[in-house]
Amino acid sequence: MLNIILFGPPGAGKGTQSQFLREKYQLTYISTGEILREEIAAESELGLQVKGIISQGGLVSDEIVAAIIEKKLSENIHSSGFLFDGYPRTVKQAEILDEMMHKYGISLSGVLSLEVPENLLIERMLERGKVSGRADDNLDSIKHRFVEYEAKTKPVLAYYEGTGKLHAVNGVGEIPQIFEKLCSVIETL
Numbered sequence: 589m590l591n592i593i594l595f596g597p598p599g600a601g602k603g604t605q606s607q608f609l610r611e612k613y614q615l616t617y618i619s620t621g622e623i624l625r626e627e628i629a630a631e632s633e634l635g636l637q638v639k640g641i642i643s644q645g646g647l648v649s650d651e652i653v654a655a656i657i658e659k660k661l662s663e664n665i666h667s668s669g670f671l672f673d674g675y676p677r678t679v680k681q682a683e684i685l686d687e688m689m690h691k692y693g694i695s696l697s698g699v700l701s702l703e704v705p706e707n708l709l710i711e712r713m714l715e716r717g718k719v720s721g722r723a724d725d726n727l728d729s730i731k732h733r734f735v736e737y738e739a740k741t742k743p744v745l746a747y748y749e750g751t752g753k754l755h756a757v758n759g760v761g762e763i764p765q766i767f768e769k770l771c772s773v774i775e776t777l
Contacts (some may be wrong), residue, residue, distance in 0.1 A: 589667075589668065589669045589694055590613055590668065590669035590695075590697050590774070590777070591669050591670045591672075591689070591694055591695065591696050591697050592604055592609075592615075592669070592670075592671055592672070592696075592699070592700060592774065592777070593672040593676070593697050593698075593699040593700070593748075594671060594672065594673050594700050594702070594770075595697065595699050595700065595701040595744070595745070595748075596621065596701055596702035596703070596704065596759060597704065597706070597709055597728075597734065597741075597742075598709065598713060598733045598734065598737060599704070599708075599710070599712040599716070600702040600709060600714040600716070601702055601704070601711035601712075601759055601763070601766060602673045602674060602702060603619065603621075603673060604763060605624075605702070605763075605766060605767060605770055606619065606633045606671055606673045607630050607771060608767045609671055609767075609771075609774075610671050610770065613668070613669065613671070613774070614667075614668045614669075615667070615668065615669045615670060615671040616660070616664040616667040616668075616669070616670050616671070617670075617671050617673065618657060618660045618661075618670055618671065618672050618673065618675065619672075619673040619674055619675075620648070620653050620656060620657070620673075620674050620675045620677075621673070621674045622673075623656055624638055624642060624648060624656075624658075624732055625642075626684050628642070634652070637652075638652070641668070642723075642724060643694065643722075643723045643724060643729070644729060646686065646732070646736065647677055647678070647736055648742060650678060650680050650681050650684065653675065653677075653681060653689070654681070654684045657664075657672075657675060657684075657685065658688055658690065661688055661689075661692055665673050665692055665694075669697070670694075670728045672685075674683065676744055677740060677741045677744070678740050678741065678743075678744065679773050681741050681744075681746050682744050682748065683747075696708070696751075696753055697753075697774075698753050698754075698755055698773070698774070698777045699748040699753050699754045699755065700744055700755050700757050700770055700773055700774070701745060701754060701755065701756050701757060702757055702766070703756050703757065703758055703759055703760075703761030704759040704760055705760070706734065706775075708728075708760065709734075712725065713725045713730050714730070755773045756775060757769050757770055
């Protein structure tokens with residue numbers, strides 16, 4: 589079973605690369621951002637609860653996210669593996685994920701961290717905002733997301749580095765080139 593986390597700052601290309609990875613390796617895709625956006629669009633109770641947080645670039649509570657993740661794990665436990673995109677975002681979430689995976693008798697194969705300079709990330713997200721209309725792809729929200737990332741999410745890298753599962757991947761270049769780099773790392777796992 590191949591279980592990987594695709595990690596990186598906002599705008600690093602996690603969603604784009606995830607599409608290719610899940611197809612190639614037949615992985616169950618778990619994107620907290622995608623799940624939460626679907627809930628917002630459906631105007632569900634959860635969607636209404638998190639709409640304000642996401643539109644301002646904030647992070648949803650660990651408890652809500654953990655419940656979403658565990659539901660996906662339990663529903664897909666017999667798949668060929670899992671691809672986590674945008675999760676875990678905090679060290680606490682990483683610890684919770686470890687516990688959940690242990691509970692289901694599975695383990696993490698590796699963490700692939702897309703490395704991209706901040707100025708390029710900002711350009712990418714502003715362009716994505718023009719094309720997709722995502723409410724959180726405006727300059728103020730982007731800046732807030734970087735502050736949140738540096739304070740809460742970046743420490744997750746050190747957590748996984750300590751486990752020997754962290755693999756840095758250059759996230760600059762054409763999409764197919766970055767995909768090849770990711771696949772090269774996956775083949776070593």
